[in-house]
Ligand SMILES: Cc1cc2nc3c(=O)[nH]c(=O)nc-3n(C[C@H](O)[C@H](O)[C@H](O)COP(=O)(O)OP(=O)(O)OC[C@H]3O[C@@H](n4cnc5c(N)ncnc54)[C@H](O)[C@@H]3O)c2cc1C
């Protein structure tokens with residue numbers, strides 16, 4: 226059984242982004258880029274399924290600029306067998322990515338697609354659910370545990386009230402939450418090996434997918450800053466301040 | 474213009490986030506309908522009919538709506554979507570699970586976690602862990618939206634909407650819920666509490682998390698929250714996590730105990746009215762957003778605070 230993993234190249238989670246002076250967008254020209262952390266978890270889970278003999282092949286897919294090849298090489302260093310880059314300079318929104326992934330699924334026929342629950346740049350939390358809709362497949366989002374047995378997956382999901390376990394038929398889309406696993410680090414030998422693994426490049430046009438953005442960003446701005454606070458000396462001062470504020 | 478709000482409920486009670494979503498719908502303007510899909514949930518429809526601003530309640534009951542699976546609920550809503558310019562749900566785990574599925578079936582974008590309405594097609598939403606606010610305009614005929622509850626006041630009572638039964642869509646048969654383990658707590662709901670006390674890795678263990686923070690929460694009638702590090706370490710379960718990828722809270726008083734203040738954590742709490750930080754490291758970033766910072770060992774400060782509250 227094949228597993229497809231989507232990996233997005235995003236600004237590293239440690240970077241605090243800056244806004245372009247003209248307010249038209251976020252300045253990421255020199256920012257450190259990494260694989261979206263939820264996608265690292267997705268790759269790890271797929272590789273574990275392969276190591277457990279459940280998956281036969283793990284294919285990493287990324288959509289975006291040519292530099293996404295780095296992200297795909299990282300995925301292969303972590304254990305993905307091959308990679309597909311859908312290369313475009315157009316700003317991709319989740320619906321467009323879902324359509325691109327659908328085109329790849331139609332061709333590759335994976336049994337499971339693992340996506341991150343959320344890209345930490347757009348914070349959209351949409352792509353996996355959209356892909357499931359377009360494929361008319363079940364979805365199990367925010368997974369903290371995944372068990373696969375023939376034709377089915379049993380997934381524990383993190384929800385607002387606690388957690389729930391769902392059983393879904395395969396093929397299906399599963400999106401990862403933070404507690405699903407702890408991703409491994411890539412080793413130097415695996416990084417070297419990854420350089421020789423196949424990486425195919427296609428375009429949205431070749432896949433027949435229209436990727437024009439549906440949402441126009443009119444402007445971006447920094448949120449209002451909180452006024453600087455004070456340090457209090459002790460518990461007594463803290464309590465009297467909070468009483469003054471009227472919050473106790 | 475008609476707007477459809479998808480109610481969140483457990484077949485017994487309506488979840489409060491629905492009320493904030495109704496307010497966002499009213500901000501957009503038009504006639505607001507509220508959809509309740511479930512099984513044996515007529516009581517929820519009655520609660521919903523009393524929400525001020527709701528013109529009509531649509532009730533769809535079927536055995537395959539009992540669990541409200543996204544596959545089945547999306548199919549239902551898509552069948553009714555033609556009558557609406559906007560479809561909204563709270564940006565809870567349920568809303569986030571469902572709404573993108575609806576949007577994709579309608580071939581439209583979804584607008585995630587709006588915090589303000591500029592015009593009926595232009596909205597403000599946070600990106601990059603809330604470090605940037607983007608104003609986005611939708612080019613689609615139907616706007617599918619999730620709403621950040623902390624950005625909109627809850628709608629009040631006083632409505633007298635009629636309840637209309639609508640036919641269920643066929644069972645998609647794609648998924649089923651095997652079990653649900655919900656945290657039981659007598660405390661207020663984290664996302665809507667007036668006071669929140671959150672603990673981080675500084676607590677050191679689940680035992681100290683509970684031994685120190687529960688008595689303080691009891692005194693303040695507070696909800697308990699946590700950083701990701703505290704959840705990952707197993708001090709508390711995932712539903713406690715506050716932050717970019719957890720819950721968003723904006724209480725009157727937020728007390729961060731042993732939390733460093735990573736941007737991912739700040740994303741979930743920096744709209745709180747008053748922020749207190751207790752941390753032994755005077756340079757911890759949490760102090761940059763705290764109104765009142767107390768530098769000290771939490772194992773001394775927290776019991777002293779609890780005791781001083783009498
Ligand atoms: C994709 C992604 C998503 C994330 N999402 C979230 C999220 O939603 N929410 C979230 O919270 N984090 C999130 N994080 C994690 C975030 O980056 C931080 O790692 C996390 O918030 C740190 O938790 P902490 O402050 O409890 O731990 P630490 O950073 O380890 O801080 C512990 C603090 O406790 C203090 N301390 C220790 N002992 C004492 C003592 N005795 N008395 C007083 N103070 C003491 C220390 O000085 C320190 O400041 C995410 C990270 C990633 C990569």
Ligand SMILES: Nc1ncnc2c1ncn2[C@@H]1O[C@H](COP(=O)(O)O)[C@@H](O)[C@H]1O
Nearest residue numbers: 231232288340341343344349350351352
């Ligand atoms: N451009 C992209 N290329 C590959 N995967 C993506 C892309 N955009 C989103 N995804 C996947 O979809 C998940 C959710 O992203 P989002 O819906 O944008 O929050 C990510 O964690 C990725 O797994």
